[in-house]
Amino acid sequence: QQQVKQSPQSLIVQKGGISIINCAYENTAFDYFPWYQQFPGKGPALLIAIRPDVSEKKEGRFTISFNKSAKQFSLHIMDSQPGDSATYFCAARGTGANNLFFGTGTRLTVIP
Amino acid sequence: DTAVSQTPKYLVTQMGNDKSIKCEQNLGHDTMYWYKQDSKKFLKIMFSYNNKELIINETVPNRFSPKSPDKAHLNLHINSLELGDSAVYFCASSWDRLSYEQYFGPGTRLTVT
Numbered sequence: 455q456q457q458v459k460q461s462p463q464s465l466i467v468q469k470g471g472i473s474i475i476n477c478a479y480e481n482t483a484f485d486y487f488p489w490y491q492q493f494p495g496k497g498p499a500l501l502i503a504i505r506p507d508v509s510e511k512k513e514g515r516f517t518i519s520f521n522k523s524a525k526q527f528s529l530h531i532m533d534s535q536p537g538d539s540a541t542y543f544c545a546a547r548g549t550g551a552n553n554l555f556f557g558t559g560t561r562l563t564v565i566p
Numbered sequence: 567d568t569a570v571s572q573t574p575k576y577l578v579t580q581m582g583n584d585k586s587i588k589c590e591q592n593l594g595h596d597t598m599y600w601y602k603q604d605s606k607k608f609l610k611i612m613f614s615y616n617n618k619e620l621i622i623n624e625t626v627p628n629r630f631s632p633k634s635p636d637k638a639h640l641n642l643h644i645n646s647l648e649l650g651d652s653a654v655y656f657c658a659s660s661w662d663r664l665s666y667e668q669y670f671g672p673g674t675r676l677t678v679t
Contacts, residue, residue: 486666497670547666559607
């Protein structure tokens with residue numbers, strides 16, 4: 455059972471456009487929601503994270519929006535650049551032994 | 567001064583063979599993980615060790631056996647390799663078992679022919 459659902463599976467955006475990736479969860483015990491970025495041939499790396507008591511967090515061109523009542527959160531990449539082309543994973547931190555549940559990933563391609 | 571390193575980077579082997587992948591972290595972290603990433607990019611946790619103690623053992627065939635000689639090392643041994651074992655295997659580490667920030671290694675691409 456997928457604890458964190460992520461969409462879309464792939465996304466193509468023009469340079470300068472806004473990329474939006476959405477995630478949803480059911481377990482209200484999750485207490486942190488990080489996003490990871492993975493470039494081809496590399497391991498995932500933490501990009502940005504948010505707590506559920508915060509509705510938005512911004513770091514440069516990357517923004518997480520969080521809707522606690524809907525149990526949804528999303529990553530917005532403003533002014534998308536070809537260098538942003540990567541696979542993005544949302545995740546949720548639980549309290550059990552397996553503390554991090556990853557979404558299924560979104561392959562973002564930014565066209566010059 | 568790589569934070570999390572894995573060897574080898576590529577591994578091509580035949581069905582039925584036994585192989586090992588090594589992982590080392592120099593970050594001083596207490597917790598280490600093995601993940602499997604398939605061709606669709608799904609990331610699946612396999613094992614986690616906290617200070618050399620096994621804390622996560624997901625539903626993984628017992629042909630896979632992790633070993634942690636000390637908290638800086640977590641190796642993965644695979645017996646009787648099968649075609650379905652072909653994937654990229656990532657080692658990761660974090661400060662502790664509760665940390666949501668995990669540092670991933672560069673991955674080992676395993677191809678079983």
